[in-house]
Amino acid sequence: MGAYLSQPSTTKTSSDGGNSSMSYGFSAMQGWRVSMEDAHNCIPEFDDETAMFAVYDGHGGEEVALYCSKYLPDTIKEQKTYKDGKLQKALEDAFLAIDSRMTTEEVIKELVQIAGRPTEEPPSEKVADEDDLDTEEAALLHEEATMTIEELLVRYGQNRNAVKHAAAISAAAKKASCSNSEASDDKKEEEKKDELNGEVEEESNGQAKGERAAAGSKLRACRRAGGGGAAAAAAEGSSAAAAAAEGGSGGGSGSSNGKEKAGKAEGDAGPSCSSLASKAPGDTKSRFFEDSEESEEGEEEEGSEEEDGSGEEGDSSEMEEEEDTEEGEEDSEDEDEEEMCLPGMDGKEEPGSDSGTTAVVALIRGKQLIVANAGDSRCVVSERGKAVDMSYDHKPEDEVELARIKNAGGKVTIDGRVNGGLNLSRAIGDHFYKRNKVLPPEEQMISAMPDVKVLTLNEDNDFMVIACDGIWNVLSSQEVVDFISERMKPDQSGKIRPLSSIVQELLDHCLAPDTSGDGTGCDNMTCIIITFRPHPSPDQSQPDDPKKRKLQEEEEAVESGENGKDSKKAKND
Numbered sequence: 001m002g003a004y005l006s007q008p009s010t011t012k013t014s015s016d017g018g019n020s021s022m023s024y025g026f027s028a029m030q031g032w033r034v035s036m037e038d039a040h041n042c043i044p045e046f047d048d049e050t051a052m053f054a055v056y057d058g059h060g061g062e063e064v065a066l067y068c069s070k071y072l073p074d075t076i077k078e079q080k081t082y083k084d085g086k087l088q089k090a091l092e093d094a095f096l097a098i099d100s101r102m103t104t105e106e107v108i109k110e111l112v113q114i115a116g117r118p119t120e121e122p123p124s125e126k127v128a129d130e131d132d133l134d135t136e137e138a139a140l141l142h143e144e145a146t147m148t149i150e151e152l153l154v155r156y157g158q159n160r161n162a163v164k165h166a167a168a169i170s171a172a173a174k175k176a177s178c179s180n181s182e183a184s185d186d187k188k189e190e191e192k193k194d195e196l197n198g199e200v201e202e203e204s205n206g207q208a209k210g211e212r213a214a215a216g217s218k219l220r221a222c223r224r225a226g227g228g229g230a231a232a233a234a235a236e237g238s239s240a241a242a243a244a245a246e247g248g249s250g251g252g253s254g255s256s257n258g259k260e261k262a263g264k265a266e267g268d269a270g271p272s273c274s275s276l277a278s279k280a281p282g283d284t285k286s287r288f289f290e291d292s293e294e295s296e297e298g299e300e301e302e303g304s305e306e307e308d309g310s311g312e313e314g315d316s317s318e319m320e321e322e323e324d325t326e327e328g329e330e331d332s333e334d335e336d337e338e339e340m341c342l343p344g345m346d347g348k349e350e351p352g353s354d355s356g357t358t359a360v361v362a363l364i365r366g367k368q369l370i371v372a373n374a375g376d377s378r379c380v381v382s383e384r385g386k387a388v389d390m391s392y393d394h395k396p397e398d399e400v401e402l403a404r405i406k407n408a409g410g411k412v413t414i415d416g417r418v419n420g421g422l423n424l425s426r427a428i429g430d431h432f433y434k435r436n437k438v439l440p441p442e443e444q445m446i447s448a449m450p451d452v453k454v455l456t457l458n459e460d461n462d463f464m465v466i467a468c469d470g471i472w473n474v475l476s477s478q479e480v481v482d483f484i485s486e487r488m489k490p491d492q493s494g495k496i497r498p499l500s501s502i503v504q505e506l507l508d509h510c511l512a513p514d515t516s517g518d519g520t521g522c523d524n525m526t527c528i529i530i531t532f533r534p535h536p537s538p539d540q541s542q543p544d545d546p547k548k549r550k551l552q553e554e555e556e557a558v559e560s561g562e563n564g565k566d567s568k569k570a571k572n573d
Helices: 063-078 087-101 105-115 130-145 149-156 160-182 186-217 219-225 227-245 250-269 273-277 288-308 311-340 399-407 477-488 499-510 546-572
Strands: 004-018 023-033 038-047 050-059 359-365 368-374 378-383 386-389 451-456 461-467 525-531
Touching: 004 038, 004 499, 023 038, 023 499, 038 063, 038 525, 050 063, 050 461, 050 525, 063 087, 063 105, 063 359, 087 359, 087 368, 087 451, 359 378, 359 461, 368 378, 378 477, 386 477, 461 477, 477 499, 499 525
Parallel strands: none
Antiparallel strands: 004 023, 023 525, 038 050, 050 359, 359 368, 368 451, 378 386, 378 461, 461 525
């Protein structure tokens, strides 16, 4: 529902205008919202033969709506299809073109200026989020990559016996390498020593780095698991040292294994939406309930092996069970992160990415009315008092919209919001939701592609209404047409009201008395009325007004009578 003021802002911005073939009246009001995010265009002289009217309903900020009102008219004219007279295709091309520009650095800077957002947040006001935690974890991982295996074991394991055991194995490995190298001649001895030392060091470093990377990426799981996670880290470190002691032919495979584990750890450290999308379904299977079963089995095996006196096998089994437990925690954590890493729920917080606008644009050329719409603002034509919808509200739960959202990797929550965010499915901007690189712009979760309808105007078409959903959420299309039609009639004295005053009354009528409801009547409100013929000015009466005709006849009769008396008197004289 959003944040509301304690009292509504009912100050209205209004205007009237037109040309020889049409008239318009406009008004906008902030209402209960803490800011005004709507914008509009009223351009009766768009070019020599065309008029343009539009309403933009912004969300997440006013910047995208204001940017569109400033640049979309020229963007339409720039399209080759517009110059060729293909107005329907020109509107589609223009919507996609201006939407695409909002990803460029130049436009983003302009949007920042329009929005008045600070380029950098003060450090004291910054709140740690998931990105901050990932950065901290990456720094810790880098630090641990430079530590020795003994230091890493001390940090995570606190297992002095494991440290001593690892040190003893390492010393034995060095001694073995020295004795082997003495059997060769001087030249071979140097080459053999270099090769052996390199292999041992490569193996040790490869596995150590791999284990360190895995331990770093499992930092959160270790912290939650307490001592269990620490013991697992110590056991894994001991295993790495033992592998290094094999030396010789084991060096190459150890290095390769280290690289594989390091690569796995890097992937686990911070899964992105794109990487998650490419995973096989089995990769993200939750092992939440499997962990407890494996742990119980591990404890039983450990106990039975200790009774049999096979200590080494028990240690190995314990290490495997601990590793499986950590992998289970890691998999469940990945699943949680995947659930929260849906497209549209993360990304940069910048104008045009976390903000957008609906757009409904009408072009009138001769007798042709062409209306393009993206979002839930609406255009309605009155035909002898009957409402004719010229646009379709784009809502996420609608069949066509829902299919596109799911195909792009998104979902619609039970309250009708895309990934729990937007409650509309088409808009300009909102590039959080437009990051599927394998799909064209018109097939993204939130699409800027408009629906376009064309109507040939005739004498039965009285007027047209373009308004944001602040109006349509309160009144239906027919109710708005009825409201306006009644007030466009001349009053008892034959006077007619300016169109903008009718819009003002409409806004007041739709305004909620308070914010205790479901939000209906609490939104920004913008509305334009356009008549398809000149609308008399407020000081004019309708030419076919019966009262006016009768008054004129009486005045003419009196005047003719007086003129007759005057002429008779002049004749007598």
